[in-house]
Amino acid sequence: MPDLTPEEVRTQLSAIGLTPVDQEDLDEITYRINAVNEAVLALEHPDEDAQEPRMVFWLNEEGSNE
Amino acid sequence: MSSSHNPGELVLRPATELSALLTSGEVSPVALTQAFIDRAKRYARLNAYITLDEEGALRQAAQAEDEIKRGMIRGPLHGLPVAVKDQFDAKGLRTTAGSKIVDYIASEDATAVGRLREAGAVILGKLNLSEFALGGNVTHPYGIPHNPWDETRQAGQSSSGSGIAVAASLCAAALGGDTAGSIRGPSAWCGITGLRPTWGRVSRNGAWPMAWFMDTIGPMTKTVADAAMIFQAIAGHDPKDPNTSSRPLTPFEPERGLEGMRVGVIRESIDNGMATADVAAGVEEAMEVLRGLGATVLDETLPLFEHGGLISNGLADSEAANIHRKFLRERPEDYDFASRRRLMAASLLPAAAYVKLSRFRMLMRRDVMAALGRVDLLVTPAQAEGAPKLPTSTGMTSKEAVMRQYFGLRAHRGPFNLSGVPAMALPIGFTPADPEGTHAGLPMSLQVIGRPFDENRIFQLGHAYQEVTTWHERRPELGA
Numbered sequence: 001m002p003d004l005t006p007e008e009v010r011t012q013l014s015a016i017g018l019t020p021v022d023q024e025d026l027d028e029i030t031y032r033i034n035a036v037n038e039a040v041l042a043l044e045h046p047d048e049d050a051q052e053p054r055m056v057f058w059l060n061e062e063g064s065n066e
Numbered sequence: 067m068s069s070s071h072n073p074g075e076l077v078l079r080p081a082t083e084l085s086a087l088l089t090s091g092e093v094s095p096v097a098l099t100q101a102f103i104d105r106a107k108r109y110a111r112l113n114a115y116i117t118l119d120e121e122g123a124l125r126q127a128a129q130a131e132d133e134i135k136r137g138m139i140r141g142p143l144h145g146l147p148v149a150v151k152d153q154f155d156a157k158g159l160r161t162t163a164g165s166k167i168v169d170y171i172a173s174e175d176a177t178a179v180g181r182l183r184e185a186g187a188v189i190l191g192k193l194n195l196s197e198f199a200l201g202g203n204v205t206h207p208y209g210i211p212h213n214p215w216d217e218t219r220q221a222g223q224s225s226s227g228s229g230i231a232v233a234a235s236l237c238a239a240a241l242g243g244d245t246a247g248s249i250r251g252p253s254a255w256c257g258i259t260g261l262r263p264t265w266g267r268v269s270r271n272g273a274w275p276m277a278w279f280m281d282t283i284g285p286m287t288k289t290v291a292d293a294a295m296i297f298q299a300i301a302g303h304d305p306k307d308p309n310t311s312s313r314p315l316t317p318f319e320p321e322r323g324l325e326g327m328r329v330g331v332i333r334e335s336i337d338n339g340m341a342t343a344d345v346a347a348g349v350e351e352a353m354e355v356l357r358g359l360g361a362t363v364l365d366e367t368l369p370l371f372e373h374g375g376l377i378s379n380g381l382a383d384s385e386a387a388n389i390h391r392k393f394l395r396e397r398p399e400d401y402d403f404a405s406r407r408r409l410m411a412a413s414l415l416p417a418a419a420y421v422k423l424s425r426f427r428m429l430m431r432r433d434v435m436a437a438l439g440r441v442d443l444l445v446t447p448a449q450a451e452g453a454p455k456l457p458t459s460t461g462m463t464s465k466e467a468v469m470r471q472y473f474g475l476r477a478h479r480g481p482f483n484l485s486g487v488p489a490m491a492l493p494i495g496f497t498p499a500d501p502e503g504t505h506a507g508l509p510m511s512l513q514v515i516g517r518p519f520d521e522n523r524i525f526q527l528g529h530a531y532q533e534v535t536t537w538h539e540r541r542p543e544l545g546a
Contacts, residue, residue: 025406025407028411039380
């Protein structure tokens with residue numbers, strides 16, 4: 001997946017009402033989002049699709065021995 | 067205070083020792099509170115406090131003294147001077163969350179703070195923290211928190227003031243908050259004990275949120291016994307936080323030794339350069355102590371360990387970006403530059419990535435629970451290295467730098483906040499002294515991880531360890 005460019009990041013931020021304060025902001029935001037996207041894309045696990053995201057664990061486990 | 071007690075020496079003692087002296091009437095709550103206030107003012111350069119409530123604390127202490135004299139002892143915290151992270155509301159005191167943006171006088175106590183008050187504790191004030199408890203900021207509106215073991219170094223984030231105040235004896239005990247390591251990290255670098263409770267064990271009512279499904283509040287103290295005492299006071303169901311469990315709370319009763327306890331060392335946390343050689347050796351030495359106490363120490367594995375920082379921060383930052391969306395739009399310049407860049411980047415995380423990270427959170431939890439089914443407790447280093455120098459920039463000048471610095475740093479604590487299990491930082495030694503002479507050794511720490519709602523087993527290991535070691539008795543030399 002190609003990295004987002006700073007201008008693409010600026011446009012995406014603008015679409016949700018956010019504005020970097022300066023160019024250093026924009027550059028670092030770009031490094032950060034590209035890093036997360038690349039790292040998340042690289043995550044792989046054979047059981048990934050079998051996992052349903054659940055937010056609160058103990059509510060489902062109350063009363064069990066877990 | 068009895069003339070046999072020197073206030074300057076008393077403040078260095080663990081909270082449980084002070085508790086015995088206070089409730090027996092041997093030490094005056096007013097005199098002890100004054101001693102902590104004097105010391106907090108003397109070492110104000112550490113920037114531990116945002117608000118030191120001298121007048122209010124002395125008033126509370128006078129009330130405690132009166133009640134104790136009349137035999138109306140509320141419990142072990144009666145008259146004990148404590149302080150709380152400025153992430154939590156304390157009635158009548160300013161809340162800033164460590165930011166330039168939030169600043170109000172709280173009309174109610176956060177539940178955890180209120181429970182300390184009900185137990186008779188004296189609230190000395192509000193402690194410094196990373197901006198909005200995010201961690202990672204470079205500038206600090208209320209002064210840079212300095213590590214008392216080496217003032218040129220970081221105290222850890224985000225409960226930095228809590229770590230400093232306990233290590234430097236500026237309060238008898240403190241409350242911290244931990245979303246992705248914010249109790250365990252500062253506790254490790256400041257050389258104190260810090261418990262992140264099971265998620266759902268302590269109410270989050272009245273606390274500034276970072277990521278609702280991982281935020282916790284817990285004790286930061288000189289000893290494990292102190293932590294157990296504070297935990298007992300603050301834990302339990304709260305109707306104001308519907309996600310608190312109603313499971314009964316069992317008081318911690320120390321036993322001698324660790325006979326029959328099975329402890330698993332997560333090899334991925336120390337092998338292949340995941341911790342410095344000093345820290346790895348410190349963990350191995352601590353395991354020898356545990357074996358000597360009767361524990362069986364085994365190797366354990368957590369294959370997703372190295373991804374703990376990515377999964378934890380990816381999810382937590384997305385939650386935080388949502389919480390901060392209005393401030394980010396309206397007052398971006400009032401954030402520290404590092405916080406602003408981080409939150410704006412997190413605002414762009416694709417929904418598909420969030421869902422994927424949520425699935426990996428479940429996989430991490432599955433693996434952590436499986437490991438905790440094979441052993442009673444797991445251990446890793448609480449921090450992979452001693453406290454680093456205070457930063458002047460984020461250092462994130464490339465995508466690769468972000469991956470290296472941001473995700474890697476929190477790998478050691480991420481798996482466990484993702485899993486909702488309790489985890490405690492326990493002092494296990496010191497690094498060698500700095501050749502340049504800025505410190506005589508930096509604290510090293512073990513992270514002890516337990517099954518959900520099994521905090522007492524964590525306390526059992528930590529207390530037994532502290533019965534035969536003295537790392538927790540060392541205090542930093544603060545000079546004038």
